[in-house]
Amino acid sequence: MNRLLPLFGFLLLVALFGFGIWWNTGHDQREVPSPLIGKNAPDFSLPYLDDPSRTLRKADLLGKPYLINVFASWCVACAEEHPVLMAEGRQLGIPVIGYDYKDDPADAKAWLAQHGNPYDRVIADREGRTAIDFGVYGAPESFLVDAKGVIRYKRIGPFTPELIEQELKPRIAELQREAR
Amino acid sequence: MARAMRTLLCALLFAVIGTAHAQAIDPLPFKDHAEEVRFQKLTAQLRCLVCQNENLADSNAELARDLRHEVFELMQQGKSDEEIKQYLVARYSKFVLYDPPLDRGTLLLWFGPALILVAGALAVGITVRRRSRAASAAKTAAEPGDDW
Numbered sequence: 001m002n003r004l005l006p007l008f009g010f011l012l013l014v015a016l017f018g019f020g021i022w023w024n025t026g027h028d029q030r031e032v033p034s035p036l037i038g039k040n041a042p043d044f045s046l047p048y049l050d051d052p053s054r055t056l057r058k059a060d061l062l063g064k065p066y067l068i069n070v071f072a073s074w075c076v077a078c079a080e081e082h083p084v085l086m087a088e089g090r091q092l093g094i095p096v097i098g099y100d101y102k103d104d105p106a107d108a109k110a111w112l113a114q115h116g117n118p119y120d121r122v123i124a125d126r127e128g129r130t131a132i133d134f135g136v137y138g139a140p141e142s143f144l145v146d147a148k149g150v151i152r153y154k155r156i157g158p159f160t161p162e163l164i165e166q167e168l169k170p171r172i173a174e175l176q177r178e179a180r
Numbered sequence: 181m182a183r184a185m186r187t188l189l190c191a192l193l194f195a196v197i198g199t200a201h202a203q204a205i206d207p208l209p210f211k212d213h214a215e216e217v218r219f220q221k222l223t224a225q226l227r228c229l230v231c232q233n234e235n236l237a238d239s240n241a242e243l244a245r246d247l248r249h250e251v252f253e254l255m256q257q258g259k260s261d262e263e264i265k266q267y268l269v270a271r272y273s274k275f276v277l278y279d280p281p282l283d284r285g286t287l288l289l290w291f292g293p294a295l296i297l298v299a300g301a302l303a304v305g306i307t308v309r310r311r312s313r314a315a316s317a318a319k320t321a322a323e324p325g326d327d328w
Contacts, residue, residue, distance in 0.1 A: 005307075032229055035273040102242070128246055135271040137229035137243055 034135050034154045041143065041151045042133035046123040049100050049108055056097075056123050058149060065152075065175040066095040067168075068143045069119070070131065072103045073111035075139040081158030082115050088164050089118035094172055098122035101131055101139050144168065146175050208252050215255070222261050223248055226268060227276050235278060 036042075045057040069085065071078040089096045098119035100108045105124055112122070125131055134143065144153040153171050155163065210216040220237055226247070228239035236244050236251070247268070254264045268276045280286045 002307075002310075030232060032275045033273050035270060128243070132246065132250060132271060135273075137272065 028157075031156050032135075032137060034151070036135055036151045037154060039151060041145050041149050042130070044130045044133070046099075046125055046130060049098070049105060049112075049122040049124040052105070052124070056121060061095075061097070061145070062149050063147055064094065064179065065144065065146050065172065066097055067092065068097045068099050068134075068145065070099045070101045070134075070136055070139045070141040070143075072101045072139045073107040074103065075101075077158045078140045079115070081140050082118070084159050084161055084164065085118040086116050088159075088161065092164075092168070092172060093176070095120040099131075100124040101136065102126065102128040144171055144175070147179050208249070218261075219252060219255060222255075222264065223251055225278050226251070226265070227278055229272055229276065 041058060043058050045055050048054045048056060071081075085096065096119050098112075098117075098121065100122055103124065103126065105126070108122075108124065112119075128136075134141075138156070140158050142155040142159065143151050146152050152175065153167070155167070159168065208216075208219070210219065223237035224235050226236040228234045228236050228241055228244040228247075230241040230243050231239050234241075234244075236247055239245075251264055251268075254267060259267070265277060274280060274285075280289060282290055
């Protein structure tokens with residue numbers, strides 16, 4: 001029995017490290033959990049990208065669910081996500097708001113002209129001040145907001161067709177059921 | 181000559197190490213030295229969300245710069261260090277704090293190592309006691325034979 005003790009100790013360590021590896025491959029370590037899920041989306045008032053004299057406020061969007069997609073022309077992963085949004089965005093059944101993050105408006109407009117515009121509306125946050133309220137720390141990031149203005153889901157990093165099927169669409173369906 | 185070279189290399193090396201520890205430079209309008217010290221201390225306790233292994237004070241990431249300005253702004257508004265931290269935690273979760281607060285979610289983080297240490301000490305203690313008992317038993321068993 002006593003002889004086997006070191007072996008048990010070893011196996012215990014193997015189990016511990018194995019758990020560590022499994023745990024870390026299971027989720028992205030760099031993902032910062034959003035404390036805003038389940039809370040009211042921060043108030044915002046941001047100018048339209050194509051017409052800075054008009055602003056979009058949170059209050060304007062109350063009443064039905066919508067998706068905010070944070071993007072920028074300088075963001076590599078956004079270019080990766082873009083075709084997915086082009087293909088799927090219109091079929092989500094809710095407005096998709098483009099949130100142009102810390103970008104030169106001219107660059108953003110050129111980028112959308114070149115790659116296509118999957119958004120119902122595009123707002124611009126050049127300073128990134130409102131983005132701090134949203135807890136944005138990179139792009140792309142997406143927020144699903146319900147009819148009452150509560151953030152229900154956040155995706156950090158690009159959407160893929162699989163993620164839209166498995167994570168986004170069921171949640172949108174849920175929000176639409178609630179609204180009825 | 182060789183010695184001079186070596187001295188020079190050493191000096192260069194130290195110069196490099198010195199700059200590696202320098203903080204990211206922001207020309208912020210501090211009103212006095214005390215305020216600057218408070219600012220540096222506070223931003224050193226906050227994590228940069230983009231690089232994640234650097235604090236806000238050292239990071240050159242753009243978001244870190246924005247957040248430094250945010251912290252400075254809040255300081256100007258007369259917010260306490262605790263309020264500023266809460267402000268960031270409300271947006272970025274407790275992950276922004278380098279020093280995790282003691283609560284239910286971090287209990288294991290705080291006391292896990294101590295628990296493992298205690299478990300190890302117990303295991304060693306038990307083994308030693310058992311061995312010495314076995315040894316003394318063996319000694320009494322062997323005594324009649326080699327006592328003489």
